[in-house]
Amino acid sequence: MLQGEDPTAPALMLGSHTDTVRSGGNFDGVVGVLGAIETVRLLRDGGQKPRHTILVVDFLGEESNDHGLTCLGSRCMTGELTAADLDRPDGEGVTLGDQCARTGLDPSAMISQSWLGPDEVSAYLELHIEQGPVLEQRGVEVGVVTAIVGIERLIARFLGRADHAGTMPMSDRRDALAAAAEAVLAIRQLGCDAQGAGVATTSRVTAVPGSPNVVPSAARLEAEMRSTDPVWLDAARAVLAQEVAAKAGALGVGVELDWIHDNQAQKLDDSLQSVIIGAAESRGLSWAPIPSGATHDAVHVARKIPAAMIFVPSVDGRSHCPEEMTKLSDIANGIDVLANTILALDRR
Numbered sequence: 001m002l003q004g005e006d007p008t009a010p011a012l013m014l015g016s017h018t019d020t021v022r023s024g025g026n027f028d029g030v031v032g033v034l035g036a037i038e039t040v041r042l043l044r045d046g047g048q049k050p051r052h053t054i055l056v057v058d059f060l061g062e063e064s065n066d067h068g069l070t071c072l073g074s075r076c077m078t079g080e081l082t083a084a085d086l087d088r089p090d091g092e093g094v095t096l097g098d099q100c101a102r103t104g105l106d107p108s109a110m111i112s113q114s115w116l117g118p119d120e121v122s123a124y125l126e127l128h129i130e131q132g133p134v135l136e137q138r139g140v141e142v143g144v145v146t147a148i149v150g151i152e153r154l155i156a157r158f159l160g161r162a163d164h165a166g167t168m169p170m171s172d173r174r175d176a177l178a179a180a181a182e183a184v185l186a187i188r189q190l191g192c193d194a195q196g197a198g199v200a201t202t203s204r205v206t207a208v209p210g211s212p213n214v215v216p217s218a219a220r221l222e223a224e225m226r227s228t229d230p231v232w233l234d235a236a237r238a239v240l241a242q243e244v245a246a247k248a249g250a251l252g253v254g255v256e257l258d259w260i261h262d263n264q265a266q267k268l269d270d271s272l273q274s275v276i277i278g279a280a281e282s283r284g285l286s287w288a289p290i291p292s293g294a295t296h297d298a299v300h301v302a303r304k305i306p307a308a309m310i311f312v313p314s315v316d317g318r319s320h321c322p323e324e325m326t327k328l329s330d331i332a333n334g335i336d337v338l339a340n341t342i343l344a345l346d347r348r
């Protein structure tokens with residue numbers, strides 16, 4: 001924290017997260033937290049006396065945890081965390097609330113003590129690696145994030161019939177795995193035709209009984225769709241449901257779809273984006289507007305106060321893997337833009 005001269009002015013908040021996925025890289029989140037600390041150090045060492053207090057935040061548990069929940073800290077700060085979230089079990093049946101209590105947190109306070117609002121904090125800025133290849137491919141130094149995708153997750157269950165794989169003619173089968181395979185391709189095609197930086201991915205398909213001489217009787221598929229365009233996401237859900245049912249029906253297979261609404265698409269603040277663009281241009285850095293296909297703490301913060309994100313390029317677009325890399329010069333550019341954005345906001 002850097003104390004501001006005006007105790008009545010709302011604070012400016014900057015940061016990200018320092019947790020990471022298993023076998024992840026060294027830059028996702030950490031760049032934003034260290035970048036925020038470095039920004040405060042630059043201002044302090046430069047003798048800057050900001051009017052607004054500057055808060056540095058390191059959000060707890062941004063990545064999906066064993067209970068299937070992302071952005072624990074930012075949900076907590078914004079009052080979005082619910083009692084039902086705390087009841088989510090992990091693989092061993094331990095609830096998220098119990099897990100938090102084990103680490104010394106007070107679960108009841110986590111769902112009742114949100115404090116973030118425009119009177120407390122007037123803007124949130126998150127510096128982050130892009131985690132994709134777009135900035136590098138276009139030779140752009142800084143990405144100004146326009147919106148963060150919404151996510152819809154799907155679990156589909158296919159019910160066919162087990163038969164002898166040698167004696168049942170192809171035309172008489174009710175092959176659950178073949179129906180799931182049709183769904184995988186339909187999901188992929190939907191992503192290829194998507195609007196609003198949309199993508200669609202099947203991540204897992206399982207089938208039983210899994211014997212070489214038995215036609216699969218049941219299959220289960222997990223997939224997700226992402227887009228910054230909530231209208232497209234809604235329409236895509238309906239299209240997919242229809243297509244999967246039709247293709248399964250043609251194979252004599254029943255299908256049940258369960259949708260899990262993970263995150264709503266979130267536009268980031270236009271006026272903050274303009275300030276970031278001004279800061280990049282004042283430093284002679286190239287910039288481009290860019291949607292975020294990954295979710296971030298900024299999604300939750302943006303529902304309470306104006307929020308914006310600054311992206312810096314990822315080498316080869318790699319992320320959530322040990323090869324994740326952002327060049328030091330790009331990180332320095334990001335911090336430069338972050339610091340100059342904070343200075344401009346402080347003068348507003």
Ligand SMILES: [Zn+2]
Pocket residue numbers: 017028029062128296
């Ligand atoms: Zn991250």
